[in-house]
Amino acid sequence: xxxxxxxxxxxxxxxxxxxxxxxxxxxxxxxxxxxxxxxxxxxxxxxxxxxxxxxxxxxxxxxxxxxxxxxxxxxxxxxxxxxxxxxxxxxxxxxxxxxxxxxxxxxxxxxxxxxxxxxxxxxxxxx
Numbered sequence: 001x002x003x004x005x006x007x008x009x010x011x012x013x014x015x016x017x018x019x020x021x022x023x024x025x026x027x028x029x030x031x032x033x034x035x036x037x038x039x040x041x042x043x044x045x046x047x048x049x050x051x052x053x054x055x056x057x058x059x060x061x062x063x064x065x066x067x068x069x070x071x072x073x074x075x076x077x078x079x080x081x082x083x084x085x086x087x088x089x090x091x092x093x094x095x096x097x098x099x100x101x102x103x104x105x106x107x108x109x110x111x112x113x114x115x116x117x118x119x120x121x122x123x124x125x126x127x
Contacts, residue, residue, distance in 0.1 A: 008016075021030055052058045 049055060053062055
């Protein structure tokens with residue numbers, strides 16, 4: 001029996017092939033399922049690796065996050081400086097307007113007339 005070929009029917013051959021491969025799948029489907037499973041495993045692996053900081057992608061992500069935080073801090077500092085500058089300019093504007101109003105008031109005819117009496121505030125008119 002060792003050297004003699006065994007003859008089996010086509011039905012028997014199909015049954016053997018079905019038992020060897022995945023149930024309900026042909027050889028082409030088996031490869032497609034293997035590819036699909038490999039893709040799923042790859043996605044799971046990538047998803048898990050996203051939280052790792054000791055990889056190249058993790059270090060790039062960390063650098064990008066640090067750069068973003070640094071830029072946000074700089075922008076916040078600029079906004080504070082702008083607000084302070086606006087406050088100072090408003091104060092200077094008020095001082096300038098008050099000074100201009102005082103000069104206009106001092107140069108009016110009424111103040112010129114009262115200024116002739118001197119600093120004492122006593123003024124005698126003769127007739």
